[in-house]
Amino acid sequence: MRRRLPAVLAALVLATGSLGAAPVASAAWGTSGTAVLTGQAARMPAGNPTAPTVSVVGVYPATRTFTVTWSTAWPYGGRPATGYVLTRSATLSGAPMDDGTCKGAVVHGVPGVYVPADAGAATQSCTDTTRLNLGSVQYTVTPVWSRWVGDASAASTAVQ
Amino acid sequence: MRTTTVLRRRVGVVAGVFVLLFGGSVAVASWTATGTGQGSARAASVSGLVVTAGSPLGALYPLPADTTPATGYGSGTVGSVSTTVANPNPFPVTITSATVGSVTSSPLGGRTCAAGSVLPTSSAPIALSPPVTLAAGSAPTAVTVPGALYMVSTAEDGCQGASFSVPVTVTGASA
Numbered sequence: 428m429r430r431r432l433p434a435v436l437a438a439l440v441l442a443t444g445s446l447g448a449a450p451v452a453s454a455a456w457g458t459s460g461t462a463v464l465t466g467q468a469a470r471m472p473a474g475n476p477t478a479p480t481v482s483v484v485g486v487y488p489a490t491r492t493f494t495v496t497w498s499t500a501w502p503y504g505g506r507p508a509t510g511y512v513l514t515r516s517a518t519l520s521g522a523p524m525d526d527g528t529c530k531g532a533v534v535h536g537v538p539g540v541y542v543p544a545d546a547g548a549a550t551q552s553c554t555d556t557t558r559l560n561l562g563s564v565q566y567t568v569t570p571v572w573s574r575w576v577g578d579a580s581a582a583s584t585a586v587q
Numbered sequence: 588m589r590t591t592t593v594l595r596r597r598v599g600v601v602a603g604v605f606v607l608l609f610g611g612s613v614a615v616a617s618w619t620a621t622g623t624g625q626g627s628a629r630a631a632s633v634s635g636l637v638v639t640a641g642s643p644l645g646a647l648y649p650l651p652a653d654t655t656p657a658t659g660y661g662s663g664t665v666g667s668v669s670t671t672v673a674n675p676n677p678f679p680v681t682i683t684s685a686t687v688g689s690v691t692s693s694p695l696g697g698r699t700c701a702a703g704s705v706l707p708t709s710s711a712p713i714a715l716s717p718p719v720t721l722a723a724g725s726a727p728t729a730v731t732v733p734g735a736l737y738m739v740s741t742a743e744d745g746c747q748g749a750s751f752s753v754p755v756t757v758t759g760a761s762a
Contacts, residue, residue, distance in 0.1 A: 455760040458680055460636030464668050468692075468705070468738065468749040469646035503648045504660055535741065573649045575744050 471570065471577030475500045478581040479568050487560050493586070495529055496552040499543075500570035502577065507547045508570035510540040514579065515555060519562030529553035529566075535574045563587055634675045636682070636721075638757055641669030641729055647705060647738040649746075656708045656737035666708065668735045671727035672719075672757055679762040681720045684712035685732040688754035698745035705738050705751050712758065720762050730757060 476497045485491035493515075500508040513529045524530035534540040543551045555566075564586055567579040645664035650656060660666055668687070674680045687707035694700035719730050732755065738746065 455762075456633050457758065457760045458633050458636055458676065459756055459758040460638035460672060461754055461756040462638035462640055462670060463752050463754050464640045464670060465750060465752045466643050466668065466705075466736065467646050468700075468746050468751065469648040470747045504651075504665070506651055509652070537744075573652065573740050574742065575649060575747055 469503065471572060471575055472500075472502050473578050475502065475570060475577070476568055476580050479566055479583045481564070481566055481583045481586050483564075483586050488558065490556060490558050492527065493529075493555040493557075493564060493566070494552055495555065495566045495568070495583070496550055497568045497580065499547070499549060499551055500577070502570060502572050507543075508577075509546065509573055510534055510537075510542045510571040511551065511553075512537070512539045512569040512571060512576065513541060513553065513555075514567045514569070515561075515564060516566075516582070517559075517561035517564045520559050522559055522561075524555050525557055525559070527554040527556040529555040534571070537571055537574055537576060540571050633761075636680065636757060636759065637673040637675060637727070638755070639671050639673075639727060641671050641731075644669050644731070647736060647751075649738050649742045650740045652740050654740075656734055660737070663733065666736045667731055667733045668753065668755055670730050670732070670755060670757065672721060672730045673727045674721035674723065674725045676723060676761075678723050679720055679725075680759045681718045681762040682715060682730060682757050682759035683718045684714050684758050685730075685735070686712045686756045686758070687732070687735045688756070690736065690751050690753045692746065692749050692751045694745050694749040695747075698747070698749070699743065700746035700749045701743060703739070704742040704746050704749075705736055705753075707753070708734055708737055718759075721759075732757075 476499070479495045479497035482494045483491055495513060502508055510531070512531065515524055529541055531539040531541040534542060541553050565582040567582050569579045570577040644667040647665060650659040656666060672682060690705040690707065692700045692702065692705055713732055713735060715732070719728070721728055735755070736753065
C-alpha cells in the first residue's frame with residue numbers, strides 16, 4: 428500500500444491540476460474596426476472686436492498721443508485673445524507707428540503684436556505717440572491667438 | 588483472511604484512484620468542451636466592426652499656452668472624434684477603447700499647415716467611459732472618442748480652416 432501512495436498522489440495532482448486550468452472557458456472574443464475620419468480646424472471668429480474708439484492729446488506740430496480703446500476679443504472657449512495687431516491709416520502719411528505701445532512687437536513670429544497686461548479685462552487700450560503730420564487718422568484692431576491672426580475690425584472714427 | 592484484507596485494500600486504492608482520474612477526466616472534458624466549443628464557434632464567425640466617419644465635432648484651434656489637452660479646451664467637443672460603428676457579428680460586442688493614428692492636415696489653398704500641427708492626445712488606446720455595447724447585428728451606432736486630438740499651441744496661421752484626416756481603430760470584445 429505504501430509503495431502505491433506516490434502513484435495515488437500523482438493521480439490527485441494530475442486530476443486537480445487539470446481542473447485548475449479549466450476556467451479558460453470564460454474567454455471573450457476580441458474584434459475591432461478602423462476608419463479614416465475627417466475633421467476641421469477652426470478659423471478666427473469674424474467681427475471680433477468691433478471698431479475701436481480713439482482719443483488724442485496734443486496738436487501738431489507738438490507731440491501727439493493717440494489712445495486707442497477697444498473691447499476684448501474672446502475667440503475660443505471663453506478665453507481672451509492673446510494679443511492684437513493695430514494698424515494706423517492717415518491721410519497725410521503712410522509711416523508706420525513710431526512710438527507708443529500700439530506698435531507692438533514680434534510675438535511667436537507674428538510682427539506688431541500688442542500684448543495686453545490684462546488680457547481678460549473687458550476693454551484694452553494702447554497709445555500711439557508721434558510728431559509726424561498725419562492729418563486725419565484711423566485705427567483698426569486685429570485679434571491674435573498665439574500665431575493665428577483674425578480679421579481686422581472696422582476702422583475707428585477719424586480724428587485729427 | 589489476511590489475503591482477503593489486502594485484496595480489499597488494493598481494490599479500494601485502485602477504485603479510489605480510478606474515481607479520481609475518471610472523475611477528473613469528466614470535469615476536464617466538460618470544461619474543455621465548453622471552452623473549446625464556444626471558442627471555435629465564435630472564432631470562425633467573428634467579423635470586424637464596420638467603422639465609418641461620423642459628423643465632425645468641435646473644430647480644433649491652437650491649444651492655449653501653458654495648458655494641456657485635458658484642460659485647455661473649454662468646450663467638451665473640441666478634439667473629440669465621432670464615428671459610427673456597426674456590429675455584424677451574431678453576438679453583442681462591447682467597445683472599450685479607441686486608438687488614434689497619425690493626423691494628415693490639408694490646409695486651405697495658398698496656405699501652409701505643417702505636419703505635426705494636429706496630434707493625437709495619446710498613442711495608447713483611449714478608454715471609452717462608459718464602454719459602448721452594440722447588440723448582435725446592430726446598425727451603425729454613434730461612438731464618440733472624447734479628447735482624441737489637439738492642435739499644438741504653435742500651430743501656424745495657415746492652419747486656420749484646414750481639414751485633416753486621421754485613422755481611428757475601435758476595439759471591443761464579445762459582451
